[in-house]
Amino acid sequence: MTILSSDIRSKYLEFFKTKNHAIIPSAPLVPENDPSVLFNTAGMQPLVPYLLGEPHPLGKRLADVQKCVRTGDIDDVGDDTHLTFFEMLGNWSLGDYFKEESIAMSWEFLTNPQWLGLDPEMISVTVFEGDENAPRDEESAEIWKKIGVPEHKIAYLPAEDNWWAAGPTGPCGPDSEIFYWMGAGKPPMNSNKGTDPDNWMEIWNNVFMQYNRIDEKTLVELPAKCVDTGMGIERCTVTLNKLKSVYETDLFxxxxxxxxxxxxxxxxxxxxxxxxxxxxxxxxxxxxxxxxxxxxxxxxxxxxxxxxxxxxxxxxxxxxxxxxxxxxxxxxxxxxxxxxxxxxxxxxxxxxxxxxxxxxxxxxxxxxxxxxxxxxxxxxxxxxxxxxxxxxxxxxxxxxxxxxxxxxxxxxxxxxxxxxxxxxxxxxxxxxxxxxxxxxxxGKFKGGLGDNSAETVALHSACHLMLAGLREVLGEHVHQAGSNITPERLRFDFTHPEKMTDEQKKAVEEYVNNAIQKGFATSISQMPKEEAKAQGVEGSFWEKYPDIVKVYTMTDTDGTVYSRELCGGPHVENSQDMGTFKITKEEASSAGVRRIKATLTK
Incomplete structure (x- = not known):
């Protein structure tokens, strides 16, 4: 029986919805506020802030399908396995459930006839074997045995196979991978990923963020343990159908x-x-x-x-x-x-x-x-x-x-x-x-920032106020068309068909400086993108933002809202030390787009 990629995707999300997971939309391929990579390359990448402790607006149980791009192996595309675009299914626990429930849900989804209904005999798993840095993951092994996986189908593998870390320090932990038999007939006794690696293909990985690495020799338990799982739709489809190539699937x-x-x-x-x-x-x-x-x-x-x-x-x-x-x-x-x-x-x-x-x-x-x-x-x-x-x-x-x-x-x-x-x-x-x-x-940073120095952050906040001032003075047809901010100045492109008059420039400067002098405060909230649009939140490039967006609001003590805009930050928390805003140049950038250069002086 052919297993379609569309069935794997829809059943996965439906299954985790029954397990009280919020189904979140895929983040765009272009990462928000992460200049270290050009594209999202893994399912967990857009969720890193939440895995590191930031509360997610939709709760502690999440599931999604994330669009990803990797081009490091572009020259290998055309063989049986390599792709540049792929989709990652994932379920996440942000300090809620841990190993026992995660493993049990994985097993249920794979083997229950209501979902994928795979033959349990065709499945084997791996767990972390332990080393001088971290203990053997007997807990996961015992959970697998408890739900029915025979001991000979459980392989203990080293850190290079079964350990995840965010970096040299920070959150880390063991993972447990799930494999499907690709050989002829049923797998022989004692065959698993450790003893017979060529005949088993990984279909799912459960990462257990259990520890915080303080330094090379110090590992402490995290107070709130997280689960991060990943299942590639393309690999899963080709594996479960026992095909030779991903290009033989319904995807291609x-x-x-x-x-x-x-x-x-x-x-x-x-x-x-x-x-x-x-x-x-x-x-x-x-x-x-x-x-x-x-x-x-x-x-x-x-x-x-x-x-x-x-x-x-x-x-x-x-x-x-x-x-x-x-x-x-x-x-x-x-x-x-x-x-x-x-x-x-x-x-x-x-x-x-x-x-x-x-x-x-x-x-x-x-x-x-x-x-x-x-x-x-x-x-x-x-x-x-x-x-x-x-x-x-x-x-x-x-x-x-x-x-x-x-x-x-x-x-x-x-x-x-x-x-x-x-x-x-x-x-x-x-x-x-x-x-x-x-x-x-x-060299890029959040919102077009060259770095995150205090001067650059202040100019970023001034940029928001200036856009609000431009819309106040010139009209609501004005939107951001691009920006670049360094510690010395801001450069801002905006939609407007004609040169600004000196009076208009002065009015915008007064709008910004009035907000700075009164001492606005900056607050941040998260809401669905469509709700933000309905509330009139200012924003450009809406298609680049995820379905849950961050909105920065700059408000006076009397309740006056100076700016309310989509953004990833960072911003000043208070305007006391920003200085005086001055437009130094206004010129054409391209057809229908003007460019302003401006500074803050103290």
Whole structure:
């Protein structure tokens, strides 16, 4: 019997709803206020603040399906297992239940006929074997035995397999992984992940945040223990159906069928088709969460995925516009699961088509640039009698970076001219570029902040007051279009069609300084996004925020509300030491968008 991915997803959430878990929506792919990564890469990532003690507005029992992107193994996409986009199912206890109830619920969901109804004989588990840093997890092992798992199906494995830690210090604890038999027939006696690792595939992991590591030698029990579990839908679907490849599941068969129809049986290449199917799936979700193709940060990854997909189509001899046709399959597949897909369906198709058209032009320009390099070699031969035989890595990277020219195409064209490409030099140039991108990403902070110094935080609060002042003076058509804040100044882009007058700038300054001088206080609340919209909370880029949002309110002692806006913080708690606000420049940023630069002086 085929087990569909949609059934796994819906049954999982339905099951945990019966166990008094609040079903929370997926956070967007782009993390809120976490500049250390470009995308959410794990189910637990958006919930870290709550696992570390911050109260969640929906309670202590949560369950969700989280969208994730990982591109570290992008070159392996096309094999049987690697993907760039995946979905993680998870249930969470924030200081509520612990090992016994977590393990019991996992077992019930997997084996009860009302839910997945798996054969218990096909399941084995692992627990932490203990080491000099932490004790053996006999508690979990005894719970597994108590619910019916035979002792020979329980493997004790080391920390590298069964220990989770947030970092060198902080919350940590053992985990217990659940595996499904992938071998022929029933598993033999004494077969488990420890004795027979190749025949068991992980389907679920229960992490028990039990300890707080103070230092290398000190581990203390946490006062409020948490549970964090994760089950990948794609891996679970392929494993439970005993398929060889994730691309054989219902998640990918429709798109691969469409690609085969598009290119024809004779030119169809399975690996190329898989890369297209994976990359357009990821691109569809990225665009739905507000990412657009660019040459930096998330946009750089998106552009690379789309252009890789186009290149794979070209390798199969197909040069027409096609990405939106593949995306339509994924829109249909996910629009009832993730609201952002349905809400942004037209944007998804438009961005994909635009990027295809752009790349068609850069491909042609790139070929011209390549031919120019070859002509240079011919000129060198005429002058010196020596013909260069290798294209420098830096030139190959220019073709890639400036013209979006895939390295593989440069190598293929070079081969036709009896030339080689300095791939090592290309990789060095690429790594240098990536280091610059990572440095830029690491320099970002909450809400466009360059850092979290007192000066920067004060300017961030002034930014909120200024936006409120702009809306008061210019009208409610004004919204944020971008910001960048350093300790020295704020730069703020906003929607407005014309240059501000001196009187308008002065009125905005007075609005901000009046709030500062009166001594506003900042408060934070959490509420559903739709409720925030209904209450008139100011915000831009709503699609990038989760369904539960943080709202910062700046209020005078007499109850006057100066600003109420979506934000991730941080802000001053009181305005006493902010200084005097001054607009130093107001200018055009782009069509329909103005830019202000401003300072605070004491």
């Amino acid at each position: 068969v429709p798109s691969l069928t469409k690609i085969r129809e598009m290119v024809g049986n004779e030119k169809y290449n399975e690996k190329s088709a898989r890369i297209i199917a994976d990359h357009i799936r990821s691109a569809t979700h990225m665009i739905s969460d507000g990412v657009v193709p660019k040459n930096i940060d998330q946009g750089y990854i998106l552009r690379r995925l789309i252009r890789r997909a186009i290149r794979e189509a070209h390798k199969m001899g197909f040069e027409g516009i096609f990405t939106n046709e593949i995306a339509k399959i994924y829109i249909s597949q996910f629009e009832d699961i993730y609201p952002s897909i349905k809400e942004n369906s037209e944007k998804i198709l438009t961005e994909l088509t635009n990027e295809e058209n752009r790349f068609a032009k850069t491909l042609k320009d790139g070929i011209k640039e390549f031919e120019k390099i070859v002509r240079g070699f011919d000129i060198a031969f005429k002058k010196t009698g020596n013909r260069p035989t290798q294209i420098a890595g830096t030139r190959a990277f220019t073709l890639f970076d400036t013209y979006g020219f895939p390295l593989e195409m440069t190598i293929e064209l070079a081969k036709e001219k009896n030339l080689t490409v300095d791939v090592e030099g290309f990789n060095k140039a690429f790594q240098a570029h990536q280091e610059k991108s990572r440095t830029a990403a690491a």
